[in-house]
Amino acid sequence: MTAPETLKPGQQELLAALFTTTGESGMHRAQHVLHEQLLRLASHRLGHRPDQKPGFEAGLEHARTWANQHGHLAIHRDTLQDGFPLGWRLAGQRQSARSRERRGLPPSPHLAELAAIDPWWNPPWNTEWQRNYHRALTHPHLRITQRWLARQHRTWPLLHPDQQRLLARNGVTPDA
Structure with missing residues (x-):
């Protein structure tokens, strides 16, 4: 007892x-x-934690700032935004979202705010792919980007349908 x-x-x-x-x-x-x-x-x-709302709001502001500067939220875990541990915060939010999904719980309502900033903040694939995708958009002529794009061509059938759509929207297809 x-x-x-x-x-x-x-x-x-x-x-x-x-x-x-x-x-x-x-x-x-x-x-x-x-x-x-x-x-x-x-x-x-349901994801409503009033005690955590101020911290989430602060993280959200840093996420907006990062996305405005870089165009995405696919960041490394150790990324800081003005001294704020944004990478760790987003990694924790991704882990929480996936845990809720595995347990059959509905998405936490506040995560829609992150999706409004970047619809692919929590993709079903790894964030490294997402970072490479954004690098391909912003620096298509880098050798590392060209190698990554060639790998996407070779592995096209293995890509998630949404990855294929993202690439195709930007002119990358299995034939191009």
Whole structure:
């Protein structure tokens, strides 16, 4: 059995409502506390974490700044934007989004804000491919870009259909 002092505050409150209050009012209070906790849990499962909103908003501003300067959010994990660990923040958001998907939960509503900045901020392929794609758009004449594009031609059937569409939209097709 767990000692009461090791319980989280909400659990302590529920325990107190159940065992230190007697009669109908005690049971009513316990039901009310339990109901509030279930609502809080349900909102967390939907991705609403009011306690984390200020941090997310700060990250969102840095993401907008980065995307305005570079045209995408496919950044390395160690990328800083004005001293803010944007790469780590986005990696965490990607991991959270994929975890929610694996568990069959709906996408967190605030992630739509990242998608509004860059629709491919969390592609189903790795972000290295996405970075190479953006380099191909901005620096098509670099040798490394030309080698990458040649590899895309050779492996076209293996690419995700959306990768093929992104490349084709910019004139890269299996034939070109």
